[in-house]
Amino acid sequence: MPDRAAVAFDDIHKSYGETHALQGVSLEIRVGEVFGLLGPNGAGKTTLIRILLDIIRADRGSVRLFGEALTREHLDQIGYLPEERGLYKKQKIVEVLIYFGRLHGLSRADARVRALHWLDRVGLPEVAGWKVDRLSKGMGQKVQVAGTLLFDPELCVLDEPFTGLDPLNVRLVQDLIEERRDAGLTTILSTHRMNAVEELCDRVALIHDGRLMLYGDTDAVRAEHSGAEVRVALGNDLPPVPEVTDSVLEGEGVWRLRTTPETTVAGLVSALVRAGAEVSHVEPLLASMQEVFVRVVQERQRDQSQGRESLS
């Protein structure tokens, strides 16, 4: 995967009156990756996305897109599925999709062909001639996904794309995101579904109170915030060793072990072997993104409340 930056935010600041929505956020999103933009409600994610889309301007800082300073011409390369979304209720679906395609530089004929193709891709070929108000919520969501992707944007921002979708359609959208990665196209995924983040995102950033709290490879972030837990498969009983502080039998010969903080995986294995264990498999356990999210946000909130107490 090339490391060239699709998007580079540098020291972004944005305030609304007394509210500091973003306070010096800097991060890069690489070409061809699926990037998870995470954070609790009101963290500043939407503000950052709107700055990327030139809907609002940063008070300070800069945005570069594919190595160039952001201009309106770049908007043709960006697909956006906002969290608060809708369609023109009284219009025909194909007409709405054509309109969205044309706004991104497609000709009417090309936009029509692509609209029909993408309706087919999301499993709704029959709705092209329907008025929007005939669609169910889930169908509407899929049409909006089609509208976002129909011009094959170089960069796509999906804000909560799974809302209102059943598990089958969640899978469909996940497949579409993975296809984009395979095609070398960049996707920014903002979602509260942490299992989807684990499955899809190459890298993540977590924003809280307008600040960047976490940023890096998904697995590295998880590892960084993982406790000392290891899953081992043994051919015999688990012998008592001082490096293991807690153990849970998960299955036949499969143990989940909590170790002392200073114990490495290699150290644990040699201790177990020394104690007579027959070790057939060792797997360091990563914290889930859900755990990472909760831990980071709660730590931040704890720090803030302590700060307020010490001030008072």
Place this chain on the structure above:
Amino acid sequence: MIRRRQIFTVAEFEFLSIVRTKGYVFSTLGLPAMLLLYGLFAGWLGESLKSQIEGGAKVFGVVDRAGVVDLRQDQQGTLLDLPAEVRGAIESSGVGVEAFGPVAYFTDTVFRGFDDLDEAKAALLSEEVVAFAVVPDDFVAAGAIDVYSIDGFSLPRRTARENMAKMLQEQFLQQVPAEVRDRIRDPVSTTREWVVDAAGVVSPDDVAARILRFGVPGAFILVFLISLLTTTGYLVQGTATEKENRVVEVLLSATAPEEILAGKLVGLGAAGLLQVLVWFSMVIAAAVLAAGVAMAAGVALPVKALVVGAVFFLAAYFFYGAIMLGCASFGSSQLEVQKLAGFWTILAAVPMMFLPVIMNAPHGTVARVLSLVPFTAPLAVLGRVALDPEGMAWWDLSLSLAALTLSTWLALRFGARLFRIGLLAMGSRPKLREIWRQARLAK
């Protein structure tokens, strides 16, 4: 930098979206069609009444005890003359006066004399007459008559009284010299009016022509105002729909607010202009049909007003449209948007209140001041030019247009800033102070 491609795309979508709605088609074609139907109905009704009047004259008996009525033969009314200037105008148009139908009195009544009450009563019972009147001996002194009918409804009392009075008047007139009769019937049949201008030059003042001359600009201003309000109405309605439907953020991700604003103004303005064009075409078609009468009455089609009107319509539309869109973008529902835009609608109609003043003095101080204020300039200038096409000096017109153009430019800039802020304002509406602050900060 504003991208023309985006403006065109938005404009095309907005134009097609609105012209395909039933409401638009109805108001564009249906409204004039309804007016046409109304005209046809009124014409049919007139014809129908006319035929009833001509064909259904009722016989009214008279027993003359006072000896004032000569009814040896049945008597029926005659056509009443049209005013001379109206008759002249109609005749010069080549249209026969008869086409306008009879303007007559007591043509619906035939008076028949009877010698005594019993004879009249017998005629009443045999339905030879619908009613009869007895003129008593002391009629000349007292002026009272007695009317007899079967049910009291056979002949409307007012008609009977009026027709009887006319018939008696005609009878009395036979006793005075012929040359005096017309003056008694109609003491002042024609009024020749003259106008003396500031230089002392006397010229004829034709009342009918004056009414038409004021009527045409009046109607012109009204159509202009309705068109302006309808078109700006489409604008704010469309924006409210997008906010309600939550489409706005998708649009903003592809298109700058200024481009959306410009696209909407162009697209919906084109829809509005198309509507105006249809309406004016119908008005002009009607005017061409009536051109003979109008020209004879000294009315010219306000060609200069049409040209100036088109220019000022565009300027006014962009001026009001930008402001109204900017304000309306803060509303989150149709109702709220209408409230926010409604204030400007009232401002646009202000010159209508000053119309009598403008008509009296098209180039007076009030008219001039209204022409320089951007909110009132379009209608004020239009009224002045329609009333007195040659009287408005070029510098006067240019000054007004310059003020309006400058204001329109400012309105577009400020409106676009408000639009950018307003489109993203969901939930509670920001306070005026905050809006002002944001508008100044917005880039």
